[in-house]
Amino acid sequence: MTGFEASAVTQFFAGLIAAGLYVAAYLSFVRLLRFPRNWVALGPSAVATTGFLVALTLAWVSLSGHDLDTIGLDIIGLAVSAAFIIVIFAIVAAPGIAFRPANRGVEFLAKHAEHAGLWLLAPALAAGLAVPNLKLQAMLAAAMMIEMSWSLRQHLAGRRRRLHSFNDSDLAVLETQAGGDLEAFRRRHGIRELVLSGDNVSWRGCSKNTPPCPFNLYVNRLGLNTAPCCREHMREICHYVADRLRDMGAVYWLEGGSLLGAVRENGTLLDWKDDIDISVLLDAEMSWDRLSAGLSKRCRRDGFFIDLFERKNLISISFDAPKSWLFRWERYRLRGEIRVDVALYRKAISHGETVLERQSHKGAMAVTESGGYGVPQEIVLPTSTIDFLGGTFDCPHDPEAYLRVLYGEFKDVEYTYLDPAAAETRQQADLQ
Ligand SMILES: [Zn+2]
Numbered sequence: 001m002t003g004f005e006a007s008a009v010t011q012f013f014a015g016l017i018a019a020g021l022y023v024a025a026y027l028s029f030v031r032l033l034r035f036p037r038n039w040v041a042l043g044p045s046a047v048a049t050t051g052f053l054v055a056l057t058l059a060w061v062s063l064s065g066h067d068l069d070t071i072g073l074d075i076i077g078l079a080v081s082a083a084f085i086i087v088i089f090a091i092v093a094a095p096g097i098a099f100r101p102a103n104r105g106v107e108f109l110a111k112h113a114e115h116a117g118l119w120l121l122a123p124a125l126a127a128g129l130a131v132p133n134l135k136l137q138a139m140l141a142a143a144m145m146i147e148m149s150w151s152l153r154q155h156l157a158g159r160r161r162r163l164h165s166f167n168d169s170d171l172a173v174l175e176t177q178a179g180g181d182l183e184a185f186r187r188r189h190g191i192r193e194l195v196l197s198g199d200n201v202s203w204r205g206c207s208k209n210t211p212p213c214p215f216n217l218y219v220n221r222l223g224l225n226t227a228p229c230c231r232e233h234m235r236e237i238c239h240y241v242a243d244r245l246r247d248m249g250a251v252y253w254l255e256g257g258s259l260l261g262a263v264r265e266n267g268t269l270l271d272w273k274d275d276i277d278i279s280v281l282l283d284a285e286m287s288w289d290r291l292s293a294g295l296s297k298r299c300r301r302d303g304f305f306i307d308l309f310e311r312k313n314l315i316s317i318s319f320d321a322p323k324s325w326l327f328r329w330e331r332y333r334l335r336g337e338i339r340v341d342v343a344l345y346r347k348a349i350s351h352g353e354t355v356l357e358r359q360s361h362k363g364a365m366a367v368t369e370s371g372g373y374g375v376p377q378e379i380v381l382p383t384s385t386i387d388f389l390g391g392t393f394d395c396p397h398d399p400e401a402y403l404r405v406l407y408g409e410f411k412d413v414e415y416t417y418l419d420p421a422a423a424e425t426r427q428q429a430d431l432q
Helices: 003-032 044-062 075-097 104-111 116-130 134-158 168-177 182-189 228-247 256-264 288-302 328-333 399-407 420-431
Strands: 162-165 194-197 200-205 252-254 276-282 305-309 314-318 339-350 353-358 373-376 384-388 391-395
Touching: 003 044, 003 075, 003 134, 003 328, 044 075, 044 134, 075 104, 075 116, 075 134, 075 328, 116 134, 162 228, 168 182, 168 420, 182 194, 200 228, 228 252, 228 276, 228 288, 228 314, 228 339, 228 391, 252 256, 256 276, 256 384, 256 391, 256 399, 276 288, 288 305, 288 314, 288 339, 373 399
Parallel strands: 252 391, 276 339
Antiparallel strands: 162 200, 194 200, 252 276, 305 314, 314 339, 339 353, 353 373, 384 391
Protein backbone atom coordinates (compact mmCIF):
# COMPACT_ATOMS: atom_id res chain seq x y z
CA MET A 1 0.00 0.00 0.00
CA THR A 2 1.43 3.43 -0.88
CA GLY A 3 1.62 6.21 1.68
CA PHE A 4 -1.20 8.01 -0.10
CA GLU A 5 -3.51 4.96 0.01
CA ALA A 6 -2.72 4.37 3.69
CA SER A 7 -3.58 7.95 4.56
CA ALA A 8 -6.82 7.76 2.51
CA VAL A 9 -7.89 4.65 4.44
CA THR A 10 -7.03 6.32 7.76
CA GLN A 11 -9.02 9.39 6.75
CA PHE A 12 -11.97 7.28 5.70
CA PHE A 13 -12.10 5.59 9.10
CA ALA A 14 -11.58 8.90 10.89
CA GLY A 15 -14.64 10.23 9.01
CA LEU A 16 -16.65 7.13 9.78
CA ILE A 17 -15.88 7.48 13.49
CA ALA A 18 -16.91 11.18 13.39
CA ALA A 19 -20.26 10.22 11.80
CA GLY A 20 -20.75 7.39 14.32
CA LEU A 21 -20.01 9.64 17.28
CA TYR A 22 -22.53 12.19 16.04
CA VAL A 23 -25.22 9.51 15.62
CA ALA A 24 -24.56 8.28 19.17
CA ALA A 25 -24.71 11.83 20.60
CA TYR A 26 -27.91 12.53 18.65
CA LEU A 27 -29.67 9.35 19.84
CA SER A 28 -28.59 9.99 23.41
CA PHE A 29 -29.93 13.56 23.23
CA VAL A 30 -33.23 12.49 21.66
CA ARG A 31 -33.66 9.91 24.41
CA LEU A 32 -33.00 12.59 27.04
CA LEU A 33 -36.18 14.33 25.88
CA ARG A 34 -38.27 11.61 27.52
CA PHE A 35 -37.80 13.48 30.81
CA PRO A 36 -39.34 16.87 29.93
CA ARG A 37 -42.04 15.15 27.87
CA ASN A 38 -43.16 13.24 30.95
CA TRP A 39 -42.76 16.26 33.28
CA VAL A 40 -39.89 14.51 35.07
CA ALA A 41 -36.62 16.25 36.08
CA LEU A 42 -33.63 15.33 33.89
CA GLY A 43 -31.74 12.24 35.09
CA PRO A 44 -28.11 13.24 35.96
CA SER A 45 -26.53 10.13 34.43
CA ALA A 46 -28.48 10.55 31.18
CA VAL A 47 -27.36 14.22 30.98
CA ALA A 48 -23.74 13.23 31.69
CA THR A 49 -23.79 10.52 28.98
CA THR A 50 -25.15 12.93 26.37
CA GLY A 51 -22.67 15.67 27.40
CA PHE A 52 -19.79 13.20 27.19
CA LEU A 53 -20.81 12.01 23.70
CA VAL A 54 -21.16 15.58 22.42
CA ALA A 55 -17.75 16.55 23.87
CA LEU A 56 -16.16 13.45 22.35
CA THR A 57 -17.67 14.26 18.92
CA LEU A 58 -16.39 17.84 19.06
CA ALA A 59 -12.94 16.72 20.21
CA TRP A 60 -12.69 14.05 17.50
CA VAL A 61 -13.71 16.50 14.78
CA SER A 62 -11.40 19.35 15.83
CA LEU A 63 -8.28 17.65 17.21
CA SER A 64 -5.57 16.09 15.06
CA GLY A 65 -2.14 14.50 15.63
CA HIS A 66 -0.85 11.24 17.05
CA ASP A 67 0.41 12.27 20.48
CA LEU A 68 0.59 15.27 22.80
CA ASP A 69 3.58 16.75 20.94
CA THR A 70 1.92 16.81 17.51
CA ILE A 71 -1.65 17.56 18.65
CA GLY A 72 -3.38 20.33 16.72
CA LEU A 73 -6.70 22.10 17.17
CA ASP A 74 -8.84 23.10 14.19
CA ILE A 75 -10.54 26.12 15.74
CA ILE A 76 -12.84 26.70 12.76
CA GLY A 77 -13.77 23.00 12.67
CA LEU A 78 -14.60 23.19 16.38
CA ALA A 79 -16.69 26.35 15.99
CA VAL A 80 -18.63 25.03 12.98
CA SER A 81 -19.34 21.59 14.50
CA ALA A 82 -20.38 23.12 17.85
CA ALA A 83 -22.69 25.63 16.12
CA PHE A 84 -24.35 22.91 14.05
CA ILE A 85 -24.87 20.64 17.04
CA ILE A 86 -26.39 23.50 19.06
CA VAL A 87 -28.81 24.49 16.28
CA ILE A 88 -29.83 20.92 15.39
CA PHE A 89 -30.34 19.96 19.03
CA ALA A 90 -32.44 23.11 19.56
CA ILE A 91 -34.66 22.07 16.63
CA VAL A 92 -34.90 18.52 17.98
CA ALA A 93 -35.73 19.62 21.53
CA ALA A 94 -38.22 22.38 20.67
CA PRO A 95 -41.38 20.20 20.57
CA GLY A 96 -40.59 18.68 23.98
CA ILE A 97 -39.79 22.04 25.56
CA ALA A 98 -42.65 23.97 23.94
CA PHE A 99 -45.03 21.84 25.99
CA ARG A 100 -44.41 24.31 28.80
CA PRO A 101 -44.95 28.01 28.07
CA ALA A 102 -41.99 28.76 25.86
CA ASN A 103 -40.54 31.76 24.08
CA ARG A 104 -41.40 32.58 20.47
CA GLY A 105 -38.23 31.10 19.02
CA VAL A 106 -38.87 27.73 20.63
CA GLU A 107 -42.51 27.79 19.53
CA PHE A 108 -41.49 28.63 15.98
CA LEU A 109 -39.07 25.69 15.87
CA ALA A 110 -41.66 23.37 17.45
CA LYS A 111 -44.22 24.38 14.84
CA HIS A 112 -41.80 23.47 12.03
CA ALA A 113 -40.27 20.50 13.83
CA GLU A 114 -40.89 18.07 10.98
CA HIS A 115 -38.72 19.86 8.45
CA ALA A 116 -36.71 22.56 10.30
CA GLY A 117 -33.58 20.38 10.12
CA LEU A 118 -33.66 20.73 6.31
CA TRP A 119 -33.05 24.47 6.60
CA LEU A 120 -29.50 23.55 7.58
CA LEU A 121 -28.79 21.70 4.33
CA ALA A 122 -27.39 24.71 2.49
CA PRO A 123 -25.28 26.02 5.43
CA ALA A 124 -23.95 22.48 6.01
CA LEU A 125 -22.98 22.14 2.37
CA ALA A 126 -21.28 25.56 2.40
CA ALA A 127 -19.41 24.78 5.63
CA GLY A 128 -18.36 21.37 4.28
CA LEU A 129 -16.94 22.97 1.12
CA ALA A 130 -15.27 25.88 2.92
CA VAL A 131 -13.57 23.98 5.76
CA PRO A 132 -11.13 21.28 4.60
CA ASN A 133 -11.72 18.97 7.56
CA LEU A 134 -12.87 15.51 6.50
CA LYS A 135 -14.09 14.57 9.95
CA LEU A 136 -16.24 17.69 10.07
CA GLN A 137 -17.61 16.94 6.60
CA ALA A 138 -18.50 13.38 7.68
CA MET A 139 -20.25 14.65 10.83
CA LEU A 140 -22.27 17.19 8.83
CA ALA A 141 -23.20 14.52 6.26
CA ALA A 142 -24.43 12.19 9.03
CA ALA A 143 -26.46 14.99 10.66
CA MET A 144 -28.09 16.00 7.37
CA MET A 145 -28.91 12.38 6.45
CA ILE A 146 -30.68 11.98 9.80
CA GLU A 147 -32.65 15.21 9.27
CA MET A 148 -33.65 14.25 5.71
CA SER A 149 -34.70 10.79 6.81
CA TRP A 150 -36.73 12.23 9.72
CA SER A 151 -38.53 14.71 7.46
CA LEU A 152 -39.27 12.11 4.82
CA ARG A 153 -40.62 9.61 7.34
CA GLN A 154 -42.83 12.25 8.98
CA HIS A 155 -44.14 13.30 5.59
CA LEU A 156 -44.95 9.72 4.52
CA ALA A 157 -46.52 8.79 7.88
CA GLY A 158 -48.67 11.94 7.77
CA ARG A 159 -50.20 10.78 4.50
CA ARG A 160 -51.79 7.80 6.27
CA ARG A 161 -54.15 10.09 8.20
CA ARG A 162 -57.89 9.53 7.70
CA LEU A 163 -60.76 12.02 7.90
CA HIS A 164 -62.83 12.27 11.09
CA SER A 165 -65.84 14.49 11.67
CA PHE A 166 -66.37 16.82 14.62
CA ASN A 167 -69.31 16.73 16.99
CA ASP A 168 -71.23 19.97 17.54
CA SER A 169 -69.47 20.88 20.77
CA ASP A 170 -65.96 20.36 19.33
CA LEU A 171 -66.89 22.50 16.37
CA ALA A 172 -68.35 25.26 18.54
CA VAL A 173 -65.14 25.42 20.63
CA LEU A 174 -63.02 25.47 17.47
CA GLU A 175 -65.06 28.29 15.98
CA THR A 176 -64.92 30.33 19.20
CA GLN A 177 -61.14 29.94 19.59
CA ALA A 178 -60.74 30.83 15.90
CA GLY A 179 -62.84 33.96 16.33
CA GLY A 180 -65.06 32.73 13.49
CA ASP A 181 -62.35 32.63 10.79
CA LEU A 182 -61.28 28.98 10.60
CA GLU A 183 -59.10 29.39 7.53
CA ALA A 184 -57.04 32.22 9.06
CA PHE A 185 -56.76 30.28 12.36
CA ARG A 186 -55.61 27.16 10.51
CA ARG A 187 -52.95 29.10 8.63
CA ARG A 188 -51.77 31.17 11.62
CA HIS A 189 -51.11 28.10 13.76
CA GLY A 190 -50.17 25.67 10.99
CA ILE A 191 -52.97 23.22 11.84
CA ARG A 192 -52.52 20.79 8.97
CA GLU A 193 -55.08 18.34 10.34
CA LEU A 194 -57.93 20.81 9.88
CA VAL A 195 -59.66 20.26 6.52
CA LEU A 196 -62.00 22.99 5.24
CA SER A 197 -64.01 22.44 2.09
CA GLY A 198 -67.01 24.65 1.56
CA ASP A 199 -69.12 24.47 4.72
CA ASN A 200 -67.61 21.14 5.64
CA VAL A 201 -65.13 21.02 8.52
CA SER A 202 -63.28 17.79 9.22
CA TRP A 203 -60.08 16.54 10.83
CA ARG A 204 -57.33 14.48 9.22
CA GLY A 205 -56.87 12.24 12.22
CA CYS A 206 -54.04 10.25 13.76
CA SER A 207 -53.74 6.47 14.05
CA LYS A 208 -51.28 3.99 15.53
CA ASN A 209 -49.00 4.39 12.51
CA THR A 210 -49.14 8.15 11.96
CA PRO A 211 -47.62 10.88 14.06
CA PRO A 212 -50.08 11.84 16.83
CA CYS A 213 -52.02 15.09 16.61
CA PRO A 214 -49.86 17.75 18.33
CA PHE A 215 -51.64 17.94 21.68
CA ASN A 216 -49.11 20.36 23.10
CA LEU A 217 -50.26 23.03 20.73
CA TYR A 218 -53.89 22.31 19.92
CA VAL A 219 -55.21 21.46 23.36
CA ASN A 220 -52.91 23.13 25.87
CA ARG A 221 -52.08 26.31 23.97
CA LEU A 222 -54.93 26.94 21.54
CA GLY A 223 -57.64 25.69 23.89
CA LEU A 224 -59.27 23.29 21.43
CA ASN A 225 -61.08 20.13 22.46
CA THR A 226 -59.15 16.87 22.22
CA ALA A 227 -59.40 15.74 18.57
CA PRO A 228 -61.94 12.98 17.82
CA CYS A 229 -59.23 10.51 16.70
CA CYS A 230 -57.13 11.11 19.83
CA ARG A 231 -60.16 10.73 22.10
CA GLU A 232 -60.91 7.37 20.50
CA HIS A 233 -57.32 6.19 21.00
CA MET A 234 -57.32 7.40 24.62
CA ARG A 235 -60.39 5.28 25.24
CA GLU A 236 -58.68 2.27 23.69
CA ILE A 237 -55.41 2.60 25.61
CA CYS A 238 -57.22 3.29 28.89
CA HIS A 239 -59.12 -0.02 28.56
CA TYR A 240 -55.93 -1.77 27.48
CA VAL A 241 -53.88 -0.68 30.50
CA ALA A 242 -56.66 -1.36 33.03
CA ASP A 243 -57.24 -4.84 31.54
CA ARG A 244 -53.53 -5.68 31.77
CA LEU A 245 -53.36 -4.45 35.38
CA ARG A 246 -56.36 -6.65 36.17
CA ASP A 247 -54.67 -9.64 34.45
CA MET A 248 -51.66 -9.11 36.68
CA GLY A 249 -53.77 -8.85 39.85
CA ALA A 250 -52.65 -5.26 40.56
CA VAL A 251 -54.67 -2.94 42.83
CA TYR A 252 -55.31 0.11 40.62
CA TRP A 253 -57.66 3.08 40.49
CA LEU A 254 -58.57 5.91 38.12
CA GLU A 255 -56.65 9.02 39.08
CA GLY A 256 -56.74 12.79 38.59
CA GLY A 257 -58.45 14.12 35.47
CA SER A 258 -59.67 10.66 34.42
CA LEU A 259 -61.43 10.14 37.76
CA LEU A 260 -62.80 13.67 37.47
CA GLY A 261 -64.29 12.80 34.05
CA ALA A 262 -65.76 9.57 35.42
CA VAL A 263 -67.41 11.36 38.38
CA ARG A 264 -68.27 14.84 37.09
CA GLU A 265 -68.70 14.28 33.35
CA ASN A 266 -70.75 11.07 33.63
CA GLY A 267 -68.03 8.66 32.59
CA THR A 268 -66.52 10.63 29.72
CA LEU A 269 -63.16 12.31 29.20
CA LEU A 270 -62.85 15.99 29.98
CA ASP A 271 -63.12 17.88 26.67
CA TRP A 272 -59.48 18.99 26.77
CA LYS A 273 -57.90 15.88 28.26
CA ASP A 274 -54.36 15.19 27.06
CA ASP A 275 -53.62 11.99 28.99
CA ILE A 276 -55.17 9.21 31.08
CA ASP A 277 -54.23 8.89 34.76
CA ILE A 278 -54.21 5.53 36.49
CA SER A 279 -52.58 4.70 39.84
CA VAL A 280 -51.30 1.37 41.16
CA LEU A 281 -50.51 0.23 44.71
CA LEU A 282 -47.07 -1.34 45.15
CA ASP A 283 -46.62 -3.80 48.02
CA ALA A 284 -44.87 -7.07 48.86
CA GLU A 285 -46.83 -8.92 46.17
CA MET A 286 -46.75 -6.26 43.46
CA SER A 287 -43.21 -4.90 43.50
CA TRP A 288 -41.78 -2.33 41.06
CA ASP A 289 -39.84 -5.10 39.32
CA ARG A 290 -42.86 -7.34 38.88
CA LEU A 291 -45.14 -4.54 37.68
CA SER A 292 -42.64 -2.94 35.29
CA ALA A 293 -41.52 -6.29 33.83
CA GLY A 294 -45.13 -7.51 33.43
CA LEU A 295 -46.33 -4.31 31.76
CA SER A 296 -43.23 -4.07 29.54
CA LYS A 297 -43.69 -7.61 28.28
CA ARG A 298 -47.37 -7.08 27.49
CA CYS A 299 -46.86 -3.68 25.85
CA ARG A 300 -44.07 -5.02 23.64
CA ARG A 301 -46.28 -7.94 22.61
CA ASP A 302 -49.30 -5.75 21.86
CA GLY A 303 -47.54 -2.80 20.18
CA PHE A 304 -47.63 -0.04 22.81
CA PHE A 305 -44.64 2.09 23.75
CA ILE A 306 -43.59 2.01 27.43
CA ASP A 307 -41.24 4.25 29.41
CA LEU A 308 -40.12 3.45 32.96
CA PHE A 309 -39.06 6.13 35.46
CA GLU A 310 -38.16 4.13 38.55
CA ARG A 311 -36.87 7.02 40.65
CA LYS A 312 -40.11 8.92 40.05
CA ASN A 313 -42.27 5.82 40.51
CA LEU A 314 -43.88 6.51 37.17
CA ILE A 315 -44.63 4.34 34.13
CA SER A 316 -45.85 5.96 30.96
CA ILE A 317 -47.54 3.89 28.26
CA SER A 318 -48.17 5.42 24.84
CA PHE A 319 -50.49 4.47 22.01
CA ASP A 320 -47.94 4.63 19.18
CA ALA A 321 -46.39 1.41 17.96
CA PRO A 322 -42.72 1.08 19.01
CA LYS A 323 -40.38 1.49 16.02
CA SER A 324 -37.34 -0.64 15.36
CA TRP A 325 -34.16 0.27 17.22
CA LEU A 326 -32.33 3.39 16.06
CA PHE A 327 -35.64 5.04 15.24
CA ARG A 328 -37.31 4.11 18.54
CA TRP A 329 -36.45 7.23 20.51
CA GLU A 330 -37.17 9.69 17.71
CA ARG A 331 -40.80 9.67 18.87
CA TYR A 332 -39.62 12.18 21.49
CA ARG A 333 -39.18 14.66 18.62
CA LEU A 334 -42.96 14.75 18.10
CA ARG A 335 -45.27 17.37 19.51
CA GLY A 336 -47.78 15.11 21.20
CA GLU A 337 -48.61 11.57 22.16
CA ILE A 338 -51.56 9.61 23.46
CA ARG A 339 -50.58 8.09 26.74
CA VAL A 340 -51.52 6.68 30.12
CA ASP A 341 -49.51 7.84 33.13
CA VAL A 342 -49.32 5.06 35.69
CA ALA A 343 -48.36 6.58 39.06
CA LEU A 344 -47.26 4.23 41.83
CA TYR A 345 -48.22 4.44 45.49
CA ARG A 346 -46.98 2.65 48.59
CA LYS A 347 -48.45 2.40 52.08
CA ALA A 348 -46.75 4.66 54.61
CA ILE A 349 -47.35 6.09 58.08
CA SER A 350 -47.50 9.88 58.14
CA HIS A 351 -48.34 11.88 61.28
CA GLY A 352 -49.74 8.71 62.91
CA GLU A 353 -52.09 7.95 60.00
CA THR A 354 -51.84 5.24 57.31
CA VAL A 355 -51.63 6.92 53.93
CA LEU A 356 -51.00 5.85 50.35
CA GLU A 357 -47.96 7.79 49.24
CA ARG A 358 -46.55 8.78 45.84
CA GLN A 359 -43.29 10.50 44.88
CA SER A 360 -44.59 13.13 42.49
CA HIS A 361 -46.86 16.02 43.28
CA LYS A 362 -50.52 15.67 42.23
CA GLY A 363 -53.16 18.38 42.63
CA ALA A 364 -53.28 19.60 46.23
CA MET A 365 -52.34 16.23 47.77
CA ALA A 366 -50.71 16.84 51.20
CA VAL A 367 -46.98 16.44 51.78
CA THR A 368 -46.20 13.40 53.94
CA GLU A 369 -43.68 13.07 56.78
CA SER A 370 -41.16 11.45 54.45
CA GLY A 371 -41.48 14.19 51.82
CA GLY A 372 -43.82 12.36 49.39
CA TYR A 373 -47.49 13.15 48.71
CA GLY A 374 -50.25 11.19 50.40
CA VAL A 375 -53.93 10.46 50.65
CA PRO A 376 -55.59 8.71 53.65
CA GLN A 377 -55.75 4.97 53.01
CA GLU A 378 -59.46 4.66 53.82
CA ILE A 379 -60.38 7.06 50.98
CA VAL A 380 -58.82 4.64 48.46
CA LEU A 381 -59.03 1.08 49.86
CA PRO A 382 -60.82 -1.19 49.32
CA THR A 383 -61.28 0.13 45.78
CA SER A 384 -64.74 0.54 44.29
CA THR A 385 -65.85 0.59 40.64
CA ILE A 386 -67.13 3.31 38.32
CA ASP A 387 -68.37 3.60 34.71
CA PHE A 388 -65.86 5.27 32.40
CA LEU A 389 -65.44 5.33 28.61
CA GLY A 390 -68.06 2.66 28.03
CA GLY A 391 -66.67 0.15 30.56
CA THR A 392 -66.19 -0.43 34.27
CA PHE A 393 -62.97 0.64 35.99
CA ASP A 394 -61.68 0.44 39.54
CA CYS A 395 -61.74 3.74 41.41
CA PRO A 396 -60.98 4.96 44.96
CA HIS A 397 -63.35 3.72 47.68
CA ASP A 398 -64.70 7.27 48.06
CA PRO A 399 -64.08 8.95 44.69
CA GLU A 400 -65.59 12.30 45.69
CA ALA A 401 -63.42 12.53 48.83
CA TYR A 402 -60.40 11.63 46.67
CA LEU A 403 -61.21 14.39 44.18
CA ARG A 404 -61.62 16.88 47.05
CA VAL A 405 -58.10 15.95 48.27
CA LEU A 406 -56.78 16.68 44.76
CA TYR A 407 -58.85 19.64 43.63
CA GLY A 408 -60.94 20.98 46.52
CA GLU A 409 -64.31 21.97 45.04
CA PHE A 410 -63.95 19.69 42.04
CA LYS A 411 -67.47 20.32 40.74
CA ASP A 412 -66.45 23.82 39.64
CA VAL A 413 -64.97 23.50 36.16
CA GLU A 414 -61.36 24.69 36.04
CA TYR A 415 -59.78 25.46 32.66
CA THR A 416 -56.33 23.94 32.95
CA TYR A 417 -54.86 25.20 29.66
CA LEU A 418 -51.34 26.54 29.70
CA ASP A 419 -52.43 29.61 27.76
CA PRO A 420 -54.57 31.95 29.93
CA ALA A 421 -56.08 33.71 26.87
CA ALA A 422 -57.29 30.37 25.43
CA ALA A 423 -58.74 29.46 28.84
CA GLU A 424 -60.56 32.79 29.05
CA THR A 425 -62.07 32.44 25.54
CA ARG A 426 -63.10 28.87 26.28
CA GLN A 427 -64.79 29.89 29.54
CA GLN A 428 -66.74 32.58 27.71
CA ALA A 429 -67.86 30.03 25.10
CA ASP A 430 -69.10 27.65 27.79
CA LEU A 431 -71.01 30.42 29.56
CA GLN A 432 -73.02 31.24 26.43
ZN1 LIG B 1 -55.48 12.49 16.81
